[in-house]
Amino acid sequence: MNFQLSEEQEMLINSVQAFVKKELLPHEDEVDRQDNVSPELASDIRQKAIKAGLYAFNMPIESGGPGLDFISQALIERELSKCSWALHVNVARPSKILMACKGKQIEEYLKPCVAGNKIDCFALTEPGSGSDANAMNTKASKDGDDFILNGSKHFISHAGYADFAIVFAVTGTYEHKGRSRNEVTAFLVDSNSAGLTIRRGPNCTSNRGYHTFELFFDDCRVSSQKVLGETGKGWDVANDWLTAGRVMVAANCVGQAQRALDASLSWSANRKQFGKSIGMNQGISFKLADMATEIRAADLLTLYAAEKMDLGSLSDADAGMAKLFASEVLGRAVDEAVQIYGGMGLMDQIPIERMWRNARIERIWEGTSEIQRHIISRELLAPYQN
Amino acid sequence: MKILVPVKRVIDPYVNIRVKSDQTGVETDNVKMSMNPFCEIAIEEAIRLKEAGKAEEIIAISIGNQQCQETIRTALAMGADRGIHVLTDEILEPLALAKVLAKIYEEEKPGLVIMGKQAIDGDNNQTGQMFAALTDLAQGTFASKIDIEGDMAVVTREVDGGLQTIKINMPAVITTDLRLNEPRYASLPNIMKAKKKSIEQKSPADYGVDIAPRLKVLKVMEPPKRQAGIKVESVSELVDKLKNEAGVI
Numbered sequence: 184m185n186f187q188l189s190e191e192q193e194m195l196i197n198s199v200q201a202f203v204k205k206e207l208l209p210h211e212d213e214v215d216r217q218d219n220v221s222p223e224l225a226s227d228i229r230q231k232a233i234k235a236g237l238y239a240f241n242m243p244i245e246s247g248g249p250g251l252d253f254i255s256q257a258l259i260e261r262e263l264s265k266c267s268w269a270l271h272v273n274v275a276r277p278s279k280i281l282m283a284c285k286g287k288q289i290e291e292y293l294k295p296c297v298a299g300n301k302i303d304c305f306a307l308t309e310p311g312s313g314s315d316a317n318a319m320n321t322k323a324s325k326d327g328d329d330f331i332l333n334g335s336k337h338f339i340s341h342a343g344y345a346d347f348a349i350v351f352a353v354t355g356t357y358e359h360k361g362r363s364r365n366e367v368t369a370f371l372v373d374s375n376s377a378g379l380t381i382r383r384g385p386n387c388t389s390n391r392g393y394h395t396f397e398l399f400f401d402d403c404r405v406s407s408q409k410v411l412g413e414t415g416k417g418w419d420v421a422n423d424w425l426t427a428g429r430v431m432v433a434a435n436c437v438g439q440a441q442r443a444l445d446a447s448l449s450w451s452a453n454r455k456q457f458g459k460s461i462g463m464n465q466g467i468s469f470k471l472a473d474m475a476t477e478i479r480a481a482d483l484l485t486l487y488a489a490e491k492m493d494l495g496s497l498s499d500a501d502a503g504m505a506k507l508f509a510s511e512v513l514g515r516a517v518d519e520a521v522q523i524y525g526g527m528g529l530m531d532q533i534p535i536e537r538m539w540r541n542a543r544i545e546r547i548w549e550g551t552s553e554i555q556r557h558i559i560s561r562e563l564l565a566p567y568q569n
Numbered sequence: 570m571k572i573l574v575p576v577k578r579v580i581d582p583y584v585n586i587r588v589k590s591d592q593t594g595v596e597t598d599n600v601k602m603s604m605n606p607f608c609e610i611a612i613e614e615a616i617r618l619k620e621a622g623k624a625e626e627i628i629a630i631s632i633g634n635q636q637c638q639e640t641i642r643t644a645l646a647m648g649a650d651r652g653i654h655v656l657t658d659e660i661l662e663p664l665a666l667a668k669v670l671a672k673i674y675e676e677e678k679p680g681l682v683i684m685g686k687q688a689i690d691g692d693n694n695q696t697g698q699m700f701a702a703l704t705d706l707a708q709g710t711f712a713s714k715i716d717i718e719g720d721m722a723v724v725t726r727e728v729d730g731g732l733q734t735i736k737i738n739m740p741a742v743i744t745t746d747l748r749l750n751e752p753r754y755a756s757l758p759n760i761m762k763a764k765k766k767s768i769e770q771k772s773p774a775d776y777g778v779d780i781a782p783r784l785k786v787l788k789v790m791e792p793p794k795r796q797a798g799i800k801v802e803s804v805s806e807l808v809d810k811l812k813n814e815a816g817v818i
Contacts, residue, residue: 190639190642190764191760191761191763191764193639194642194643194646194755194760194763195757195760197603197643197754197755198646198754198755198756198757198760201754202754205754234756235754235756235757236756236757236758236759236760237756237757240757249757249758249761251757
């Protein structure tokens with residue numbers, strides 16, 4: 184085993200840290216207070232990210248991306264997440280599902296997303312179908328050479344600024360173990376399509392400035408040329424990348440937790456009570472030790488999963504363990520950070536309360552902790568089942 | 570035109586400096602190291618001159634231990650073309666550095682040598698000036714602006730009480746001040762390209778330079794802690810304390 188990062192990876196970390204410090208963090212307070220990233224700021228960050236070569240850093244060479252290994256990608260995610268999601272999301276990571284683009288779709292959707300000329304969004308979740316994604320109600324019925332979409336989606340991140348959505352809809356049913364299951368197809372649907380209405384969703388406690396939207400499909404006509412992958416094989420295009428995406432969420436959690444720890448260390452060393460720094464008390468110093476130990480473990484679990492992705496041997500449980508553990512470690516770390524800061528930790532003058540709020544979503548999105556445990560245990564028990 | 574840029578590896582400017590308990594120096598084990606910020610400014614300026622079509626090649630030089638290669642690699646990732654690493658584990662003094670650089674200057678014959686005005690570790694602010702003396706080159710120190718006009722360099726210098734602009738013959742040595750530019754961070758494609766750029770490994774002996782330190786460090790210690798001030802109630806109390814406690818009036 185080799186835990187040594189390469190020279191390039193070290194330089195990458197330094198560059199991303201400089202980018203975060205210079206281009207993103209100065210805006211964090213205002214973005215959080217206003218619950219908004221102005222279109223000018225978003226565009227400015229995108230342009231700077233393109234110049235720095237960080238835009239679409241998750242994409243393979245054949246799509247026009249840099250073709251980085253997954254460990255490097257995880258390291259970038261880790262550093263980017265040391266500022267709020269609303270800002271670093273503008274260093275776009277187009278959905279890797281777009282790698283399923285074929286023919287004209289490549290020039291029309293995949294490449295513009297990698298070049299920063301188009302923005303995608305991922306429309307899967309529905310009010311009645313969250314963790315149980317296959318239970319979706321949005322339907323696409325065949326009409327000549329087209330499909331007619333009807334239904335709705337919610338919690339669709341940045342759909343209001345996207346040029347198109349990757350929409351999952353039911354195109355049929357099939358029998359599975361005596362039960363009827365939905366057959367799902369993925370579509371590329373332009374945001375300005377007739378019959379598609381996009382509306383801002385409710386405000387979220389986590390990630391202020393990063394908005395979610397609701398999509399309503401009312402006889403929205405989509406050409407069969409816009410099917411991503413094959414009809415009825417929506418999960419085939421989605422699943423591989425959903426699993427990989429969980430490792431990147433884990434890396435994000437590790438970065439946020441490291442930021443909470445760094446802030447806590449500095450506060451513990453400088454804040455004086457009873458004539459000495461509070462870090463001199465074991466009540467505080469042991470918290471710091473536990474935070475650092477757990478964060479190291481989460482980091483290693485995440486990099487282990489990233490390494491397995493590079494080797495092509497990542498299992499669902501590998502990704503699930505990294506996502507589950509890192510998001511829960513983050514939850515504990517930000518909670519302890521608030522405790523270490525005391526009352527100040529809840530004031531909006533310093534970023535601790537923001538980190539505490541932002542951390543909460545990580546145990547929910549990209550598969551809740553419970554779903555991760557389900558995935559992990561299913562894989563563990565599989566060899567024992569006949 | 571070639572530009573030589575020496576870059577020094579120092580403790581990262583954002584790291585808390587701690588003195589070793591045996592007072593022989595400062596702690597560098599497990600401490601983040603970076604390129605000296607003034608050297609970053611020098612590299613940036615060289616890259617800008619190259620981008621403006623006023624230079625063809627930028628050579629980054631570092632003198633020091635094996636890890637200095639990383640600092641050169643960072644310069645290459647920012648945009649320098651090739652590197653020279655003079656490997657030594659000796660503690661280096663400005664005169665030794667200037668002598669090695671003078672030899673490299675003779676070999677490379679650059680049009681400009683741009684270097685940081687000082688490194689943030691020793692704060693000596695001597696290498697550039699000593700190098701100019703050894704090579705008999707014109708020098709423009711503490712530069713906050715550099716223009717190239719034919720075979721002359723127009724350098725705006727930050728001096729006590731304002732700015733001074735001088736016009737010097739090239740080849741010349743210019744040392745950078747803080748306000749010259751804002752260095753870029755290495756872009757991802759350039760980081761990838763840096764791996765393919767060459768770093769030539771040399772030793773001080775290759776240049777026939779004796780780099781043994783001329784100074785002996787007796788002790789390194791932290792500056793004394795400053796005492797907190799006090800508030801006085803009145804002018805007469807202030808005068809009294811200045812007279813009788815501080816003894817300054």
